[in-house]
Each structure stands twice: as structure tokens, then as C-alpha cells.
Amino acid sequence: MAEGRPKIVIVGGGFGGIKTAKLFAKENVDITLVDRHNFHLFQPLLYQVSTSVLSTDEIAYPIRSFFRNNKNVNFFMAKAQGVDQARNVLITNHGEIPYDYLILAAGATTNFFGMKEVEEHSFGMKTIQEALHIRNHVLHEFERASKPYRTPEDRKKRMTFVVVGGGPTGVEEAGALTELIEIQKKEIHNLDFNDVSVKLIEATPRVLPMMPEDLQQKTVEILRKKGVEVMLNTQVVGYDGDVLKLKNGVEIPTTTVIWAAGVRAVDFMKDCGGECARDGRIWIDEDLMVRGAVNKNFFAIGDCAAFMHGDMQRPLPTVAPVATQQADVVYKNIMKLIKGDTNLEKFVYKDLGAMATIGRGQAVVGSPKMSGFFAWCAWMLVHLIRLAGAHANFTVAIKWTWNLISGIRLGRIITNIKL
């Protein structure tokens, strides 16, 4: 690489990081993209890996493949650990990376709100490994429950699947679990399926907070019709791996708690020298620069950044469109700085509306408002288009269609058996 070209360092290969790198790739700059994983993960479909619909390869795309023809983009597989703003250096577990401009697009992780015991015993759902853990565990519990020597209590505990959190992830996971159970019912001949249940627990009075109220109610209706026990206004206070304790005193014996109740920024944000919000996100200004940055070359976008301006009541939500829209602006602003122009653009978020699927052939879409099969088709299209790689688009389309028609789940394999 040429000496003297501006060095752009990007942390994170999610929606924001990949798009930013793609934009810079056509400029006369050197880009280093840092991620602890070697793949970009399509997180919105993670729940389908956890419920045996899709395989890992279909929602994970090698980061290097995005930049096959961009020789000025260098992938550096490492875990970011901090930023030394004074020295313009990113610190990783594989050494320091000097930068001229730094963009944090490091994403979010599960928020257990300080409940250590819950964190230790329940499943998060933000990474491929976590989705595979859920898949392996749920399938294995069916095998364990079908053993003749189980007591009725033990069997019922293993067949009680609890999802905490009524956001899109929780709703989608609960819906997908009921479908997985329908398929298990056809194939496990020696298990009493009256013992099997899926519970969705939500602390507030409603699910899908970003949706209009009638669609929220519609969602609860559809979930209940699918067999999900939806528990609103219900708060979790503890879980020891055996019994889930609710604030109202109820105790639910269960071996499976999937925690989709909150997100926070990744830990490393606190070691970047910026000011962080309560959920760990680093505060950024309207030009997307980290608030109080030592030098005018330090930006953050997406889930790891807290952005608020004008009359906003709270920071922008942690969703992909925020990250990709911010990618455009951070690219423009850094190009301005490189050219000596300090009159930076201000970021304005365009809300494109929300959508969530509740299972096979069922979804709700916020704008234009719709639900049912056509909403599901819209959801399917939007997600298919955004999947990385033509091949994944194709095979996922086939799998979903196949799944819709035949009701078969192809990925029901347990891959973590100790040999």
C-alpha cells in the first residue's frame, strides 16, 4: 500500500462497518476493517438458525469476500480492546493499529441489566455461537425428555421453553419455536406433547413497541393462536437454570430461558475515552463524531453509538437502518476532512418503518400497515434482498418456500455432543 495515503480504521463488520468500508474502498485511502469474527452476520435471521430453519452459512458471509476486488481494504481479525486517542491508535488483542481516521461500528450485545445469575443460565441471541447453542440445547432437551426414566416433573421442566422480551427477536423466536414443536410432534412418537409449552414474557403491557397499537394486539392474537402463552406486564427477577422467578411471585420450572429483553453496547466502548450512555453506547454529535473526541478524527455509528438531537426523547434505536444511513454520512464527513473542509454534514434519520415475522406465512409490517400472509411476503422479500451473496438469496428463498409448503425443518441436528 502507498505511503502517505490516509489510513481509515473501521471496527466492526456489521451493517454499518461493511457499508462504510465499501464506500471508502473506491477512494484513494487505505482501509483496515477489524472484527473478532471473519464473517458478516445477518442478525435479523439469527432466530432462524436457533430454530433449525437456516444453516449458519446462509446468514454469515465471509468479510473478505465483500472486498475481493478492493486491494486497499485489509481485513484484520482481532478483538478491539480500546482506543488511545492521544496517539491515534486502536488497541486490539493482536497489537496496535495506528489510524488517521477511526470509525467504531462495533455493535451491541445482550443486556441482562446486571442480573448475573440470569446471564449465567439463560441464552443470549446475538452471535452465531449463541444461536447454535440454543439449537443444540432445545433439540437435546427433546431427546432427554423422551427418555423413559424421566419423572413427569423433570419432563415438563425440559419441555417448557421461555422467551423473555417482546421485541421483534422475542416475538419471532417464540413463533418459530411453536413451529419447531409441531414438527417434533410428528417425529417423536414416545413423548406426550401436552407437556410442551412456549411462554413469551414481556415486562411492559405490549409487544413490538415500534408498531401501531392495533398491530401489537394482532401480534399477541397470532402468537396465542400458534400456542404461545403470552405473559404481558410480567417481570423476571431471577433464574438459576432450574426455576424462573417472576416479580409477581410465580415460579416457572424450566431448563430453557432465551433472553431477548434488551441490548447494550459491547464492553469495549467504555475503553475508548468517550462518554457513554447508561446502556454503554458512546455519545456522538450530530456530525457523528464521538462527543469530546481529542482529535477531530474519531467517529462512531450504529448500535454502539448513542445519537440524539433536536426534540428526540431518547437515542435512536439499535436497528440496521440507523447504521447504514450513518455510514453514508460518516463517509462524506471524513472525505470532507481529508480534503480540508471542516463544514461537516449533520445526520438526520429517516425512519423506514418496522416489520416482524411471527412464523410461517405470518408477519406484521408497520408502514404501510399490514399483517398476515402479504405482510409475510413483504418481510421475506426485504430480508432476502439484504442477505449478502447471490447464492444465499437463492437457497434461503428455496428453504423458506419449502418450509412453507412441506413444514419440514432441515437443520435439526445436534452438533455439540462430546465424543
Added chain:
Amino acid sequence: MAEGRPKIVIVGGGFGGIKTAKLFAKENVDITLVDRHNFHLFQPLLYQVSTSVLSTDEIAYPIRSFFRNNKNVNFFMAKAQGVDQARNVLITNHGEIPYDYLILAAGATTNFFGMKEVEEHSFGMKTIQEALHIRNHVLHEFERASKPYRTPEDRKKRMTFVVVGGGPTGVEEAGALTELIEIQKKEIHNLDFNDVSVKLIEATPRVLPMMPEDLQQKTVEILRKKGVEVMLNTQVVGYDGDVLKLKNGVEIPTTTVIWAAGVRAVDFMKDCGGECARDGRIWIDEDLMVRGAVNKNFFAIGDCAAFMHGDMQRPLPTVAPVATQQADVVYKNIMKLIKGDTNLEKFVYKDLGAMATIGRGQAVVGSPKMSGFFAWCAWMLVHLIRLAGAHANFTVAIKWTWNLISGIRLGRIITNIKL
């Protein structure tokens, strides 16, 4: 299940076990199929998972799905640990299973010929987990080698991939690795690919022992053209994870040794009360009954059984057609016994010839003798037809075609990163 119906217990959900269970499923018997995994594995394509061509779901099929409509087949996920022939009981890590008739179809595992150090540091390739370990490790070594702080020696050691064993698995793995490297070459912009090499080590003077000699030579030719360093007449004597030691004194620094040099029966065979061959396989008679069985109800088939009769020099090879052909005979013989007929059928093996692929668009087929692209098409067809599940047939066909045309590897993701 009805009392008094004959209880057939089958150990192993491989080619032999699944076919046997399918045959008995239509009879008035109760079948229990025992396997430590909940899926049937299409082992001949395992090397494609290890080299990022296929995903796990495509070669693993849930065992219960085979028997969706057979209520008399019960799957029991457990590790078989022994047989108490006197009590007619199979012992597993989930308790005892009584049987009227027992069929062992437990398969084979990697044979390190007693070299403990080699076993500890090299990769076997008989299970999904092992194939994923190889995939994760090989891809990770590329990422590690691309780090700027590596010494040239360290880099070269990490970029030296050694496959031991010139049978079909070794030949296919070595060929597939060179193709994976070609793709990495296009995407890792900061690595010197002169350091990258694939070596295939074989103790005898030839590869693919079951093939005619001219095809053996052809295979070596093709491998060398693909960039594999084929080392015949070369014996491994040790490997400490760092340096591979050969009998001729040569030392090869490498972090990757894939061991495809031999198979032996799974350990549990020695605890079944039968007589075992040197490779751990249990000896069976011409009617497939375990030699010296206490009661006339104990059979073994496939890779875990040693079968030899007439003028044979050595037991039948550990290949799928032996297992599936034996499934037919063991089924007939047990049905005879159930009906009181002790005049059992003798097994005669029909050799259907061998085939092996050496990479994209290249294969050798023993009978009718052919090599090159048409042999590859034949190989592809035969394997596609035998894959379980219509969906897998379809997506694998698409992947192979896509792979042939575009040279893209979709599954290059590292899934075992500690978070």
C-alpha cells in the same frame, strides 16, 4: 407399543443401521435405533464440510425424520457401551435396553495405529465435529498467518497443510484444500501465497488402493497439477503439533495434520463379548451373526464387523455398499428366526466398484473405468441420489454447480471463536 412383539435393537444410524431399521419398520416388530448423534451423517461428503463447500445440514439428516410414518420405530439417543449377551441387554450411558434381536451397525473411527502423540495433535475426519474443527482451524490459520507481526518461519508453518493417507478421503481432502487456497488467494491481499502448500503423504507406493493402476497414476498426476505435493512411500512416525516427523528423517514444520490414514471399529465393540480383529472389528459368520454369539440373536454389519469367507485374503472393506447389502441379509435372517426358520441366508458381497473426486470437475471411477469431467459428473450423480432428503439433493446440486462456475466457497466462516 404392543407387548409381546419382537424387540429389535439396532446400534448406529449410519448407512447400515438406517436401512435395517427401514426394512424392519414395515414388519410387526418394535424397533429401537440407538445412536449417540440425532442425525444420520453422509460421511463420503464430510471432506466438503471441512473445506467450506457444504454446510453441516446438507450432509446430516435427523434420524427421526426417516421414521416419521413408522410409529414402531423408536429413536434412543445414547452412547452404546456394551452388550450383556447372557441377559439379552444392550448397555448405554442412558441405561439398559433389552432386546430380542440385536444388530450392531456402529461404524468405524480413525485409526492412529497406537501413535498417541499423533492422535492428540492431528485432526481425524469421521464426525461432523471433526470436519468443523478442520474448517475452523484452517480458516483461522489463514487469518493468523496474515498478521504483520508473524516471522517468515511461523507464517510458512501455519500455511503448510498436510494430509496423511492416500485413500479416497485423503485424496479428496487434499484436492479440495488446493481449491480453497485458490479462493483465499483472491481475497487475502496481504499474504504471500508462495508460502502456502498442501502435502499428501502415503506410506505405500500408490494412492486409491481399490483403483486400477493407470487410474492411480492418473490421480497422482491430477493432484500434482492442482499443486498438491504427493509424497508416496513415506511414513509418519511422530507429530507434536509443531513438526511432523517422517521415517526417512525429514521433518515438516506444520500446524495442520489431517489424519486419513486408517480406520478401526469404535471402541465399544470390544465390550460386546465377541471376538475382534486387529482393527477392532467384531468377527461375524457368513449369516452375519456375531461369531460365537451366546444366543442366536446377535448380529453385526458394516464398518464395525469383520466379514471374510471362502478365498478372501482380508475382511471386506469399510465402505457403505457392504453395510447396505448386509442390511438386506440381516433383515431376512432375523425375520426367518422370528418365523422359526433357522436355515439362514449366507451373505455374498457384490462389488460395485469405487470412485473418488479430486476436486472441481475432476474424478476417477473404477468401473466402468473413466476419469476427468465425465467421471466427476458420474460421481456427482451417485452422491446426490444417495443424500438423504429431497431438499439436500436440490441445494447440494445447486452449490456444486455454482461452485464449478463461480469458484466461490460459501461456508468460509469460523464458528468457534471464544467470545
